[in-house]
Amino acid sequence: MQPPALLALLSCSVAFALVSEEIKEKVKHSQDLDQSSQSRKHDIDLKEIVFVIQSQSNPFHAKRAEQLRRSILQQASNLTQDLPRVLLLHQLAKQEGAWTILPLLPHFSVTYSKNSAWIFFSEEETRIQIRRLLETLRRFDPSKEWFLGKALHDEESTIIHHYAFSENPTAFKYPDFAAGWALSVPLVNKLAKRLKSEPLKSDFTIDLKHEIALYIWDKGGGPPLTPVPEFCTDDAGSHCATTFHSFLPLCGTPVNxxxxxxxxxxxxxxxxxxxxxxxxxxxxxxxxxxxxxxxxxxxxxxxxxxxxxxxxxxxxxxxxxxxxxxxxxxxxxxxxxxxxxxxxxxxxxxxxxxxxxxxxxxxxxxxxxxxxxxxxxxxxxxxxxxxxxxxxxxxxxxxxxxxxxxxxxxxxxxxxxxxxxxxxxxxxxxxxxxxxxxxxxxxxxxxxxxxxxxxxxxxxxxxxxxxxxxxxxxxxxxxxxxxxxxxxx
Missing domain, CATH: 3.90.550.50 (Spore Coat Polysaccharide Biosynthesis Protein SpsA; Chain A)
Incomplete structure (x- = not known):
């Protein structure tokens, strides 16, 4: 016959094991719910995406951007009657710094935050498969703060980025603009509010994609870039929502x-x-x-x-x-x-x-x-x-x-x-x-x-x-x- 103290100890051990199993089940259930929430499609429409083409005023570049705009609208019209807004960056503001994008975020917040879920940016040579892009964005809850893109990182610390993250250059991720990148409207609203109260600190714009990622990350106070495999720069397969039309431009005979x-x-x-x-x-x-x-x-x-x-x-x-x-x-x-x-x-x-x-x-x-x-x-x-x-x-x-x-x-x-x-x-x-x-x-x-x-x-x-x-x-x-x-x- 077991001593009473030992019986009590065994009873406590069994109870603890049962509680532990219960906790594990609850944790597993919670993780399953999280995964279910992540995989659940968020029902956004094309009209809730604002496309911004990072265009330039030079006639060659403006024409390329206009051709991309028409492609987006044509694809969209094949899917829905409610077309998205497609903006050309060089037409948005006459200010010299419009190409740096951050100064325009307060405008985006005021103009589009009530009826939009995403601001999607691309270069003029980015190729966009609208249906796949919509499917990709639906994986992310648009009520959260999201910064999406194809991730780049420095392989060694570099003067271009003022030797940032010199201890571990690969740690910080920033977007390849050529693949397209996206900001959820809640993040745009947060950044717009911050820009009003806290002006940009650096006088120089050297590598915009890196500097935007740094500003959004805000030393850990904001979201890091979330890599999205569907944002591509090469034609990597049917999963790609974007690719990049890579070439050395040739518009007729090369200059003599x-x-x-x-x-x-x-x-x-x-x-x-x-x-x-x-x-x-x-x-x-x-x-x-x-x-x-x-x-x-x-x-x-x-x-x-x-x-x-x-x-x-x-x-x-x-x-x-x-x-x-x-x-x-x-x-x-x-x-x-x-x-x-x-x-x-x-x-x-x-x-x-x-x-x-x-x-x-x-x-x-x-x-x-x-x-x-x-x-x-x-x-x-x-x-x-x-x-x-x-x-x-x-x-x-x-x-x-x-x-x-x-x-x-x-x-x-x-x-x-x-x-x-x-x-x-x-x-x-x-x-x-x-x-x-x-x-x-x-x-x-x-x-x-x-x-x-x-x-x-x-x-x-x-x-x-x-x-x-x-x-x-x-x-x-x-x-x-x-x-x-x-x-x-």
């Missing part, structure tokens, strides 16, 4: 070599190491090229512009190059490209790209950055990836009184300020890169045919050129350009 003048900015201390790399890699692709320095060295040859070298800024040198281009080059030279002596560029791909732009328009083209856009600032083309000017843009610039405030002022920012004052917008192309290939996620570069990279830090620049930009790659690039991007979607 003789229509492009290439100016390389250099200085005496880099003649011996950087100029040989330019000549070993891409210089032979250029028909018209000059090297501008603070010292004339005939074997290269370099041209001394009479502007003292500066450690930074180079505004005086850049404006001297612009004036020399207008005064000395033949009128048939339609385009000027200014690059640094450590820029790697494909002139043949640039010729493809420029076929989509009208040189009689004022075109200022490259990788777009922003300065002070929340407080009336301006956009500019960052110099390292290459700055492309039409002759008309240079003529209008130099006819104005806008000039450098010093020789060492930042040339790209002064140009941005000047063109903004003239009403000439920056035309952005993600194919120009201010940094090295290792500074970008592999998934991001995988759907690009790049035109340029910049910097020689800790890399073999010749190898980078041969891997990413060399003419031997042109065969595959050309195959992707055969479909005229002006065609209907």
């Amino acid at each position: 070599k003789e229509e492009i003048f290439v100016a390389v900015k250099t200085c005496k201390k880099f003649h011996g190491d950087r100029i040989p790399i330019v000549k070993k890699t891409w210089a032979a692709q250029a028909s018209l090229i000059e090297y501008y320095s603070d010292y004339a060295e005939s074997p290269i040859p370099t041209v001394d512009l009479g502007i003292p070298n500066t450690d930074r800024g180079h505004c005086g040198k850049t404006f001297a190059i612009l004036e020399r281009f207008l005064n000395r080059s033949h009128d048939k030279v339609a385009w000027l490209v200014i690059v640094d002596d450590d820029t790697l560029i494909s002139i043949s791909r640039l010729r493809h790209l420029l076929s989509c732009y009208d040189s009689s328009d004022a075109v200022f083209l490259g990788e777009r950055y922003g300065y002070g856009l929340g407080t009336g600032g301006y956009s500019y083309v960052t110099g390292g990836g290459g700055m492309v000017f039409s002759r008309e843009a240079i003529q209008r610039l130099l006819a104005s009184n806008c000039r450098c405030y010093s020789n060492d002022a930042p040339d790209d920012m002064v140009l941005g300020m000047c063109f903004s004052g003239l009403g000439i917008p920056v035309t952005h192309s993600p194919l120009f890169h201010q940094a090295r290939p290792v500074d970008y996620p592999k998934d991001y570069l995988s759907h690009q045919i790049p035109i340029s990279f910049h910097k020689h830090w800790h890399i073999d620049p010749v190898k980078v050129y041969l891997t990413w930009l060399a003419p031997s790659e042109e065969g595959s690039a050309t195959q992707k350009t055969q479909k005229d991007p002006r065609e209907e979607l």
